[in-house]
Amino acid sequence: MKVLTLNFLTCAVKTCKSSANSFPLHPKDAELVSDDVELNPQLLVNLLPRIDWNALRITSTELGFPQLPEQPPTAEELQSDEKMLKDLHTLLMETQINEGKLVCGNCGHEYAVREGIANFLLPSHLV
Numbered sequence: 001m002k003v004l005t006l007n008f009l010t011c012a013v014k015t016c017k018s019s020a021n022s023f024p025l026h027p028k029d030a031e032l033v034s035d036d037v038e039l040n041p042q043l044l045v046n047l048l049p050r051i052d053w054n055a056l057r058i059t060s061t062e063l064g065f066p067q068l069p070e071q072p073p074t075a076e077e078l079q080s081d082e083k084m085l086k087d088l089h090t091l092l093m094e095t096q097i098n099e100g101k102l103v104c105g106n107c108g109h110e111y112a113v114r115e116g117i118a119n120f121l122l123p124s125h126l127v
């Protein structure tokens with residue numbers, strides 16, 4: 001699963017929906033792989049407003065990537081900043097979590113990721 005996907009996932013446990021701690025999920029023992037994807041600056045510019053920047057900063061640091069700036073770049077800044085474009089492209093589009101776990105910061109539930117696919121099925125007592 002792409003790092004981008006992690007920016008849109010929260011814990012599936014019902015009581016976690018209202019908790020700010022359930023997002024973003026925290027990768028644990030993550031084995032990363034990198035796909036070669038062609039850089040598409042316009043796609044990144046279009047994505048930017050839909051991304052939860054604070055969550056992405058947390059994810060980026062937890063995966064061992066360089067820390068992102070505190071504020072997201074504006075569309076104009078991003079278009080003219082080749083390094084930022086490349087860094088975001090690598091992080092969001094090319095990096096995949098292949099194996100590992102995603103941990104909820106609220107309930108501690110661990111979702112397994114196997115062969116790039118996260119399993120969000122919950123044991124019956126949590127549904």
Ligand SMILES: [Zn+2]
Pocket residue numbers: 011012013016022104105106107108109
């Ligand atoms: Zn949870």
